[in-house]
Amino acid sequence: MTGVFFAGYPLDRASAKRSDVGFLAAAQVDPDARLLLLQGGKPFVAAPNGPRGPREIAWLSAGAAPSLAGTDATVLFLGLDAASAPHFAVEAPKDRDLAGDDGLLAGLGDFEELRGIGPMLTASDAALIGAAKAVVDWHARHGFCAVCGAKTEPASAGWKRTCPDCGAEHFPRVDPVAIMLPVKGERCLLGRQGRFPKGMYSALAGFVEPGETIAEACAREIAEEVGLTVIASRLVADQPWPFPSQLMIGLIAEVMDEAVTLDPEEIEETIWITREEARSLIHGPIEKGGARIWSPPPMAIAHTLLKAWAEG
Amino acid sequence: MTGVFFAGYPLDRASAKRSDVGFLAAAQVDPDARLLLLQGGKPFVAAPNGPRGPREIAWLSAGAAPSLAGTDATVLFLGLDAASAPHFAVEAPKDRDLAGDDGLLAGLGDFEELRGIGPMLTASDAALIGAAKAVVDWHARHGFCAVCGAKTEPASAGWKRTCPDCGAEHFPRVDPVAIMLPVKGERCLLGRQGRFPKGMYSALAGFVEPGETIAEACAREIAEEVGLTVIASRLVADQPWPFPSQLMIGLIAEVMDEAVTLDPEEIEETIWITREEARSLIHGPIEKGGARIWSPPPMAIAHTLLKAWAEG
Numbered sequence: 001m002t003g004v005f006f007a008g009y010p011l012d013r014a015s016a017k018r019s020d021v022g023f024l025a026a027a028q029v030d031p032d033a034r035l036l037l038l039q040g041g042k043p044f045v046a047a048p049n050g051p052r053g054p055r056e057i058a059w060l061s062a063g064a065a066p067s068l069a070g071t072d073a074t075v076l077f078l079g080l081d082a083a084s085a086p087h088f089a090v091e092a093p094k095d096r097d098l099a100g101d102d103g104l105l106a107g108l109g110d111f112e113e114l115r116g117i118g119p120m121l122t123a124s125d126a127a128l129i130g131a132a133k134a135v136v137d138w139h140a141r142h143g144f145c146a147v148c149g150a151k152t153e154p155a156s157a158g159w160k161r162t163c164p165d166c167g168a169e170h171f172p173r174v175d176p177v178a179i180m181l182p183v184k185g186e187r188c189l190l191g192r193q194g195r196f197p198k199g200m201y202s203a204l205a206g207f208v209e210p211g212e213t214i215a216e217a218c219a220r221e222i223a224e225e226v227g228l229t230v231i232a233s234r235l236v237a238d239q240p241w242p243f244p245s246q247l248m249i250g251l252i253a254e255v256m257d258e259a260v261t262l263d264p265e266e267i268e269e270t271i272w273i274t275r276e277e278a279r280s281l282i283h284g285p286i287e288k289g290g291a292r293i294w295s296p297p298p299m300a301i302a303h304t305l306l307k308a309w310a311e312g
Numbered sequence: 313m314t315g316v317f318f319a320g321y322p323l324d325r326a327s328a329k330r331s332d333v334g335f336l337a338a339a340q341v342d343p344d345a346r347l348l349l350l351q352g353g354k355p356f357v358a359a360p361n362g363p364r365g366p367r368e369i370a371w372l373s374a375g376a377a378p379s380l381a382g383t384d385a386t387v388l389f390l391g392l393d394a395a396s397a398p399h400f401a402v403e404a405p406k407d408r409d410l411a412g413d414d415g416l417l418a419g420l421g422d423f424e425e426l427r428g429i430g431p432m433l434t435a436s437d438a439a440l441i442g443a444a445k446a447v448v449d450w451h452a453r454h455g456f457c458a459v460c461g462a463k464t465e466p467a468s469a470g471w472k473r474t475c476p477d478c479g480a481e482h483f484p485r486v487d488p489v490a491i492m493l494p495v496k497g498e499r500c501l502l503g504r505q506g507r508f509p510k511g512m513y514s515a516l517a518g519f520v521e522p523g524e525t526i527a528e529a530c531a532r533e534i535a536e537e538v539g540l541t542v543i544a545s546r547l548v549a550d551q552p553w554p555f556p557s558q559l560m561i562g563l564i565a566e567v568m569d570e571a572v573t574l575d576p577e578e579i580e581e582t583i584w585i586t587r588e589e590a591r592s593l594i595h596g597p598i599e600k601g602g603a604r605i606w607s608p609p610p611m612a613i614a615h616t617l618l619k620a621w622a623e624g
Contacts, residue, residue, distance in 0.1 A: 207483065
């Protein structure tokens with residue numbers, strides 16, 4: 001499997017420690033313990049070389065979590081680094097001005113959209129922010145018990161929620177998605193959804209449903225979206241994708257013919273490109289049929305798939 | 313990828329039809345429309361050659377759904393067969409005596425546990441029951457909105473729930489799980505959990521967490537459960553597993569050494585077996601160190617993994 005963005009989590013998740021109350025209490029006030037702060041899902045990052053330069057997590061002291069995010073905030077245990085320093089993440093309430101001129105963190109960094117700064121992060125910072133953002137988003141959308149409707153409570157250092165009424169346990173959700181490049185000989189198919197920016201074409205994708213293998217989901221989505229029949233498919237790479245929390249499973253799928261029948265609800269337009277065009281497209285926009293077309297950046301597994309196919 | 317049990321869904325899911333109210337209303341009273349009935353998650357099946365023989369879905373008429381399961385029951389659209397006959401599934405309330413001597417369905421079949429009858433089903437019936445059971449179980453545990461706590465309503469022919477209060481949409485959950493066989497040269501490691509039947513050993517497994525690739529989850533679980541370091545892993549097969557709704561992703565993982573350190577919370581005991589022992593074990597119990605040991609049946613992907621490794 002090929003390397004992908006958002007992979008390469010640099011910490012030991014030390015999941016056995018998540019239920020160790022004594023360890024967690026000590027770890028949160030450990031002077032070496034570091035805190036990743038988020039607000040509205042945006043990580044708090046620094047730009048040491050100015051606004052066009054690389055970003056890095058602006059680590060804070062874990063002991064500051066209550067004053068930054070409130071004493072009720074769920075402090076998520078991210079794990080231990082090689083020196084056994086504990087790392088945490090916490091989401092600050094949206095209405096607090098923390099990074100502004102009068103804020104507690106003025107001058108130390110900014111809250112920035114992960115999608116925007118992705119390419120400016122190191123791989124390990126991207127993996128940490130991705131994991132933290134996915135779990136923080138999940139808490140924000142899972143305050144109530146799906147079984148009985150009661151308010152739930154965070155547990156296991158942020159890796160679980162429990163229902164005090166019915167006893168149900170709820171774990172952060174990860175949705176498996178099949179994402180695939182249909183290919184026929186020396187050509188591959190890209191598609192665009194109506195919501196994509198102008199000129200952007202990507203791989204096809206859809207959620208794996210109950211009762212499906214990955215290859216079955218791949219074949220179904222290709223049949224539904226573009227009306228093509230898959231002969232064979234192979235897994236190329238997989239990627240955790242924190243928008244909000246998918247496991248993207250990337251395939252290259254050989255299809256029977258090239259006559260596309262679009263589902264206009266899903267795909268606005270498709271385009272067959274040659275392997276040579278794909279080799280150009282992974283480096284930037286190309287001209288095709290009088291239009292300028294481009295494909296997702298290296299951060300996205302669609303890029304990994306296109307590159308894997310283009311390079312043979 | 314190798315063939316697995318619960319794969320091979322025989323219908324066109326025709327997911328665009330799920331929101332087509334006119335189609336669904338007509339389909340449910342179509343004389344050719346067939347209904348898979350479940351009760352407490354157990355499918356209604358027939359045993360045409362007696363209780364030790366094969367089982368098959370005892371298909372009912374879709375028009376009977378309201379009288380069997382109540383007019384409020386969620387009727388799940390399973391898809392269309394090659395002759396375009398619509399197929400549905402519905403869960404009957406637990407307190408109705410349907411298959412008993414005085415029941416509406418007396419003599420037509422019985423509600424039986426899927427785990428028990430799995431090996432007696434055809435592949436396509438197993439795939440249908442697995443998908444239906446996973447979605448029916450999901451409805452049973454998701455009557456309330458995780459976002460706001462209000463009661464939710466089924467939509468999209470049973471493939472969605474919506475919240476009338478906050479507007480949130482909820483989709484059936486599929487949890488990706490990494491399941492893996494650690495191997496070192498000509499030996500592989502099996503483990504047993506305390507809850508396993510006596511003598512049973514299987515592959516190791518754990519949920520993929522937010523921020524992890526499949527290979528990262530595989531390496532983490534092996535490190536956590538048995539203290540071994542993974543050098544390389546490869547995907548062998550994946551399987552939809554309807555207990556309640558996992559996507560099992562099976563790997564063979566080469567580990568650095570054989571010195572196991574158990575996490576007793578997860579694994580009670582491990583055993584290294586040779587490739588020759590594995591070849592025997594896939595056909596039935598073996599004697600090893602004075603004890604009789606056995607491994608999961610062909611229905612489970614653990615068997616697929618063991619067989620793939622045993623046969624080289």
